[in-house]
Amino acid sequence: MSAVLFVVSRLCRDRSALxxxxxxxxxxxxxxxxxxxxxHPDDVFELHPAQRLQPPGAQHLLGTDRMGSDIYSxxxxxxRITILIGVIAVGASLLIGVPVGLVAGYYHGWLxxxxxxxxxxxxxxxxxxxxxxxxxxxxxxxxxxILALSVTYWPWFARLVYAETRSLQNEVFIESTAALxxxxxxxxxxxxxxxxxxxxxxxxxxxxxxxILTAAALGFLGLGPPPPTPxxxxxxxxxxxxLPDAWWYAxxxxxxxxxxxxxFNLLGDGLRDVLDPRIRRAGGGSRVAAExxxx
Amino acid sequence: xxxxxxxxxxxxxFVPTLLGLLAVTFVIxxxxxADPVALVAGETATPAQVAALRHQLGFDRPLAVQxxxxxxxxxxxxxxxxxxxxxxxxxxxxxxxxxxxxxxxxAMVVSVIVGIPLGxxxxxxxxxxxxxxxxxxTVSGLAIASFWLGIMLQLLFAMRLGWTPLNGxxxxxxxxGVTGLFLADALLTWDGAAxxxxxxxxxxxxxxxxFPALATLVRFTRAGVLEVMQSNFVLYERAMGMxxxxxxxxYILRSALTSTVTQIGLLFGILLAGAVVTETVFDWPxxxxxxxxxxxxxxxxxxxGFTVWAGAIFLVVNLLVDVVHTVVDPRERVS
Numbered sequence: 001m002s003a004v005l006f007v008v009s010r011l012c013r014d015r016s017a018l019x020x021x022x023x024x025x026x027x028x029x030x031x032x033x034x035x036x037x038x039x040h041p042d043d044v045f046e047l048h049p050a051q052r053l054q055p056p057g058a059q060h061l062l063g064t065d066r067m068g069s070d071i072y073s074x075x076x077x078x079x080r081i082t083i084l085i086g087v088i089a090v091g092a093s094l095l096i097g098v099p100v101g102l103v104a105g106y107y108h109g110w111l112x113x114x115x116x117x118x119x120x121x122x123x124x125x126x127x128x129x130x131x132x133x134x135x136x137x138x139x140x141x142x143x144x145x146i147l148a149l150s151v152t153y154w155p156w157f158a159r160l161v162y163a164e165t166r167s168l169q170n171e172v173f174i175e176s177t178a179a180l181x182x183x184x185x186x187x188x189x190x191x192x193x194x195x196x197x198x199x200x201x202x203x204x205x206x207x208x209x210x211x212i213l214t215a216a217a218l219g220f221l222g223l224g225p226p227p228p229t230p231x232x233x234x235x236x237x238x239x240x241x242x243l244p245d246a247w248w249y250a251x252x253x254x255x256x257x258x259x260x261x262x263x264f265n266l267l268g269d270g271l272r273d274v275l276d277p278r279i280r281r282a283g284g285g286s287r288v289a290a291e292x293x294x295x
Numbered sequence: 296x297x298x299x300x301x302x303x304x305x306x307x308x309f310v311p312t313l314l315g316l317l318a319v320t321f322v323i324x325x326x327x328x329a330d331p332v333a334l335v336a337g338e339t340a341t342p343a344q345v346a347a348l349r350h351q352l353g354f355d356r357p358l359a360v361q362x363x364x365x366x367x368x369x370x371x372x373x374x375x376x377x378x379x380x381x382x383x384x385x386x387x388x389x390x391x392x393x394x395x396x397x398x399x400x401x402a403m404v405v406s407v408i409v410g411i412p413l414g415x416x417x418x419x420x421x422x423x424x425x426x427x428x429x430x431x432x433t434v435s436g437l438a439i440a441s442f443w444l445g446i447m448l449q450l451l452f453a454m455r456l457g458w459t460p461l462n463g464x465x466x467x468x469x470x471x472g473v474t475g476l477f478l479a480d481a482l483l484t485w486d487g488a489a490x491x492x493x494x495x496x497x498x499x500x501x502x503x504x505x506f507p508a509l510a511t512l513v514r515f516t517r518a519g520v521l522e523v524m525q526s527n528f529v530l531y532e533r534a535m536g537m538x539x540x541x542x543x544x545x546y547i548l549r550s551a552l553t554s555t556v557t558q559i560g561l562l563f564g565i566l567l568a569g570a571v572v573t574e575t576v577f578d579w580p581x582x583x584x585x586x587x588x589x590x591x592x593x594x595x596x597x598x599x600g601f602t603v604w605a606g607a608i609f610l611v612v613n614l615l616v617d618v619v620h621t622v623v624d625p626r627e628r629v630s
Contacts, residue, residue, distance in 0.1 A: 016434075121315035124613055125606040126568030133323050133602040136590055213440055217572050220442045221587055236443055243446070244454035254443030262438035 010274040017270020023263030031079040038073035053246045063248040071252050074230035081231050085215045086208045092150035101161025102188050119155030127152045135223040142225040149211050164196040198275035202268050209264035216257050232257050301621045309614050316606045321362050324599045374600035379592045384600035393475030395581030399566045402504035410509040414516025436510020441569050445503040445576035460496050462578040500577040504569050508562045519551040560616030
């Protein structure tokens with residue numbers, strides 16, 4: 001617990017990390033309290049044709065859409081979908097990628113090669129291309145989007161954990177623990193994993209942003225959950241035929257995506273500074289660059 | 296000789312990775328769907344039609360046989376036939392390739408020309424107001440949904456201000472030419488008017504596509520320059536009393552930019568992926584728009600054909616980047 005408090009207090013000292021944290025807290029609050037915060041909580045499913053495409057005002061904070069539904073209220077409920085997609089997809093990627101990376105990093109041999117070559121195949125092709133193929137094959141739905149994103153994102157964790165595990169292997173404490181007779185399972189779970197936790201946490205935060213962005217793109221392309229789900233990417237696609245007049249219709253969900261992804265990115269950067277003392281010493285050098293090139 | 300050995304080593308990995316990619320797309324197209332034939336046949340097909348099609352397409356054979364057949368067909372350049380255009384998918388994609396390449400190349404040039412100097416500037420004047428302003432831009436570039444950015448740019452510059460065309464690649468006839476890249480063709484034929492319209496049509500999609508890549512490049516360059524600035528040899532030059540301008544121009548930039556330049560190849564990957572979505576927004580007649588239209592028409596063959604094709608292009612580009620990297624950067628040869 002004190003470790004968590006330490007990290008949070010350090011984060012609060014870094015202004016941009018604090019902004020990221022606040023953005024994510026706001027997103028969480030929006031999702032949790034959507035029925036309370038929404039001015040028109042029934043508008044996710046109800047239609048009001050008489051009030052369609054109203055500009056933002058006192059009645060409708062962010063205007064209304066083509067069905068006359070309140071965009072602000074629908075955005076709040078859309079936050080739930082966004083969080084759901086991000087958390088499950090990144091969680092599943094962690095569950096696959098971390099064990100794969102640990103095993104491939106700890107052992108040497110054909111299994112290790114096979115695992116890393118498999119993840120290389122996924123890494124060689126942009127996530128959105130494979131995700132499109134999978135989502136198209138399975139059909140547009142929320143579980144299928146999550147599945148498509150998980151299947152295509154786990155290799156990032158696998159590669160990261162693999163590299164970190166390999167570099168830990170030459171450390172004296174790992175060698176001496178092995179020499180004392182610790183079983184591989186014990187060594188991996190109690191000694192390797194805690195030492196690779198920091199980069200995993202950082203990557204998970206940035207991965208949330210990345211996954212949410214890809215999910216929005218799938219929704220925009222019509223591969224997301226079907227209407228009337230208030231998914232943000234789909235809402236932007238719907239708004240296009242009403243431009244330029246109904247600018248709020250397109251602007252609001254895009255801003256929501258932007259702020260959400262920025263929140264996770266800023267938090268990820270902040271966490272990296274706090275959790276990884278190496279780069280503070282190096283003054284934000286090559287590690288930042290190396291992480292950047294793969295997101 | 297070491298270089299040649301390394302290049303051969305990279306080449307040797309290329310084939311298994313490509314086969315791995317084909318295995319993935321094979322699983323997606325042949326194994327995951329409960330009935331892949333029904334997907335191809337469409338919803339209106341009768342069971343008898345589906346059975347006939349299954350036999351005709353060879354889906355009643357063992358999976359291993361199907362996979363070998365799949366790889367052999369792809370090796371011959373046969374991506375199948377589009378259900379919508381009823382043309383070979385390889386031809387459809389090839390005819391749309393120049394548009395995608397033109398858009399991607401222009402976006403790449405823009406992001407390099409703008410991104411690298413900005414990265415250098417923000418590293419040299421670290422923590423200055425300019426550095427902070429650039430940080431906002433780079434953070435935004437990595438957080439913005441490119442399809443939304445495209446729509447907002449359309450809203451402002453095409454719909455409200457009327458400075459640029461809304462979408463498409465050209466009005467009227469394309470310039471006569473060989474490359475299929477309208478800018479290059481217009482230049483080659485000295486067709487100024489065509490060049491101007493092509494450029495006007497390119498402006499918004501290229502800006503949309505370039506923004507995330509530019510943000511990545513600024514961050515990367517900044518980090519690279521900062522790292523070199525703190526390295527021992529720069530410290531030494533400083534201790535020797537070299538003027539700052541000499542250190543910056545002669546030592547820091549030369550050293551930092553070599554590693555940045557080799558990373559530009561990787562940008563191509565980010566850009567090609569972004570092109571799928573960006574092209575859709577601007578009705579840019581490239582491969583991305585083709586893929587997305589195929590999704591909308593449930594043209595299942597075409598979507599899978601696009602995936603294989605895009606994946607293969609990616610692997611080839613990665614291979615080229617790796618080879619160039621090995622040849623250009625002496626450090627690669629040591630490790």
